[in-house]
Amino acid sequence: MTDFLTKYAFLIIPIVKIAILVFIVLTVDAYLTWIERKVIAHIQARWGPHRVGPHGLLQPLADGVKFIFKEDPIPSHVDKVAYFLAPFITLMLALTSLAVIPFGPQKFTVFGYETHVGIADVNISLLILFAITALGVYGIALAGWASNSKYSLLGGLRSSAQMISYELTLTLSVVGVLLIAGDFSLRSIVDQQSSAHGLLTWNIFPQIIGFVCFYIAAIAETNRVPFDLPEAESELVAGFHTEYASMKFAMFFIAEYTSMITVSCLATILFFGGWLSPFPVSWTFTHYLPSVLLIPFGLFVVYDGMRYENLFGRIMLPGVGTALTAIGAALLVFPALNGAIQGPFWFFAKVFTFLFVYIWMRGTLPRFRYDQLMSFGWKFLLPVSIANVVLTSVVILWRMH
Amino acid sequence: MTASLLIFLVLALLAIFAAISLIVQRHPIHSALSLIVVMVALAGLYLLMGAEFVAAVQIIVYGGAIMVLFVFVIMLLNAEEEERTNFSKLATYAGIPLALAVAGFIAAAIARSSGSLPTAEPSGALTSTKTLSNLLFSDFVYPFELTSFLILVAILGAIVLAQREN
Numbered sequence: 001m002t003d004f005l006t007k008y009a010f011l012i013i014p015i016v017k018i019a020i021l022v023f024i025v026l027t028v029d030a031y032l033t034w035i036e037r038k039v040i041a042h043i044q045a046r047w048g049p050h051r052v053g054p055h056g057l058l059q060p061l062a063d064g065v066k067f068i069f070k071e072d073p074i075p076s077h078v079d080k081v082a083y084f085l086a087p088f089i090t091l092m093l094a095l096t097s098l099a100v101i102p103f104g105p106q107k108f109t110v111f112g113y114e115t116h117v118g119i120a121d122v123n124i125s126l127l128i129l130f131a132i133t134a135l136g137v138y139g140i141a142l143a144g145w146a147s148n149s150k151y152s153l154l155g156g157l158r159s160s161a162q163m164i165s166y167e168l169t170l171t172l173s174v175v176g177v178l179l180i181a182g183d184f185s186l187r188s189i190v191d192q193q194s195s196a197h198g199l200l201t202w203n204i205f206p207q208i209i210g211f212v213c214f215y216i217a218a219i220a221e222t223n224r225v226p227f228d229l230p231e232a233e234s235e236l237v238a239g240f241h242t243e244y245a246s247m248k249f250a251m252f253f254i255a256e257y258t259s260m261i262t263v264s265c266l267a268t269i270l271f272f273g274g275w276l277s278p279f280p281v282s283w284t285f286t287h288y289l290p291s292v293l294l295i296p297f298g299l300f301v302v303y304d305g306m307r308y309e310n311l312f313g314r315i316m317l318p319g320v321g322t323a324l325t326a327i328g329a330a331l332l333v334f335p336a337l338n339g340a341i342q343g344p345f346w347f348f349a350k351v352f353t354f355l356f357v358y359i360w361m362r363g364t365l366p367r368f369r370y371d372q373l374m375s376f377g378w379k380f381l382l383p384v385s386i387a388n389v390v391l392t393s394v395v396i397l398w399r400m401h
Numbered sequence: 402m403t404a405s406l407l408i409f410l411v412l413a414l415l416a417i418f419a420a421i422s423l424i425v426q427r428h429p430i431h432s433a434l435s436l437i438v439v440m441v442a443l444a445g446l447y448l449l450m451g452a453e454f455v456a457a458v459q460i461i462v463y464g465g466a467i468m469v470l471f472v473f474v475i476m477l478l479n480a481e482e483e484e485r486t487n488f489s490k491l492a493t494y495a496g497i498p499l500a501l502a503v504a505g506f507i508a509a510a511i512a513r514s515s516g517s518l519p520t521a522e523p524s525g526a527l528t529s530t531k532t533l534s535n536l537l538f539s540d541f542v543y544p545f546e547l548t549s550f551l552i553l554v555a556i557l558g559a560i561v562l563a564q565r566e567n
Contacts, residue, residue, distance in 0.1 A: 079428070082430065082431075082434070127453070127458075127461070130461055131457050138472070142430075145476045163468070167466075326532055
């Protein structure tokens with residue numbers, strides 16, 4: 001058995017890693033919907049989901065069950081092939097893009113096979129991401145076209161035009177980072193940002209213009225507020241997914257949240273130092289930050305849970321709180337574990353911040369009008385990102401001489 | 402059979418079948434989709450040869466930008482399924498034998514000279530993006546800039562044609 005594992009480790013370990021990553025991402029997607037509904041509800045002075053499970057924590061599970069068991073009618077005169085293909089393309093590309101993202105610095109060896117935190121560590125990972133983004137538009141465009149509905153068609157057309165326009169900015173805004181790093185590999189882009197001084201050497205400071213362009217274009221690429229014209233409900237019912245129901249609709253939904261995660265990971269890696277700690281290396285006491293955050297939060301959840309209104313909540317919430325506290329305590333007790341968790345901790349902290357900004361914007365900003373969207377993209381964002389490339393090149397050349 | 406040969410065969414067959422489907426399909430959108438599959442399969446073949454940058458650019462430019470425009474235009478014009486017409490007489494009596502003859506000639510030529518044909522030099526270090534861009538912007542800078550200029554002129558021409566009516 002061990003021989004077999006050692007021999008085929010190059011095949012088995014990636015498959016296991018893919019399975020784990022897909023499980024994690026789908027769970028995060030599900031709970032992202034819960035967080036989104038809760039955060040927006042509180043922004044709008046409502047409670048949000050609170051019926052299924054304590055604080056609505058089991059709502060994602062209920063939603064999943066609903067999606068699976070709902071009737072899935074197929075509208076008449078749809079283009080069968082494209083209609084079925086569209087959600088699959090969208091979801092497949094969204095999940096594939098996560099494969100090239102590195103989540104942490106450590107290498108570890110399993111059965112004599114050295115591997116990284118993350119699935120594939122390739123030297124053109126950024127280009128692969130852009131290639132996948134470039135194909136991503138087909139899912140939405142096809143869904144809109146195949147549905148045989150004018151709302152869907154308009155949504156699909158809008159999304160094609162929007163994604164072509166903002167893809168230029170998305171790609172150009174990253175060129176500044178590439179010029180500084182001199183490499184397409186996301187891992188070496190992060191390594192290049194590391195120094196003893198913590199956050200001072202992150203790319204965000206020399207590339208602040210690039211970051212702003214990147215983030216705006218990325219939101220447009222993921223079709224989120226304020227750029228969610230392909231599904232503008234006040235104009236197009238539900239845009240490109242009007243005619244989809246049940247699991248096929250859920251696939252579009254999961255794909256959207258997965259692309260949000262990918263974009264947040266990318267922003268973290270390119271501009272905010274990936275898994276690097278924002279504090280100087282000499283501040284070793286900051287290594288206890290995960291425990292310092294987890295233990296009080298866990299204890300608060302226990303305290304809050306004991307006062308919860310129904311018995312289920314009084315059992316579940318203290319259980320979750322105890323688990324969180326235990327993880328925090330374990331990190332204090334085992335320094336090796338704490339050391340290993342540092343990279344992923346900072347990575348996910350930053351990614352979560354970006355995801356929160358996504359949700360925050362949805363609760364705050366109104367939608368663009370279509371002509372505003374186009375003139376903003378072509379007449380403002382694109383020139384600014386080109387200027388950023390020129391400026392960065394000039395500064396780099398000036399420093400070389 | 403090695404893994405790379407297996408991947409090559411899968412990608413090559415995929416590209417060929419998609420190319421046939423591109424011609425055979427009756428709906429423009431299905432043809433466009435087949436063309437995308439061809440592009441992506443070709444990118445896979447480039448990747449297999451170690452030309453990572455070319456593979457990525459193949460997908461970004463051809464699979465992404467250009468084909469999106471194709472699909473966009475087909476959707477915008479709301480092109481319907483094409484009617485099947487009877488083969489023209491010329492195609493039946495001259496075209497099919499001619500096509501077969503050309504295919505036969507090519508196959509015969511390849512079969513005869515496959516032993517004596519020289520293999521291309523392995524590109525080696527050229528695959529890295531840095532060496533590629535160094536070559537492009539030093540040795541081949543004039544052809545490169547000329548091509549860019551040509552494309553720019555074409556874009557301007559398209560804009561002029563589109564604006565003429567106003």
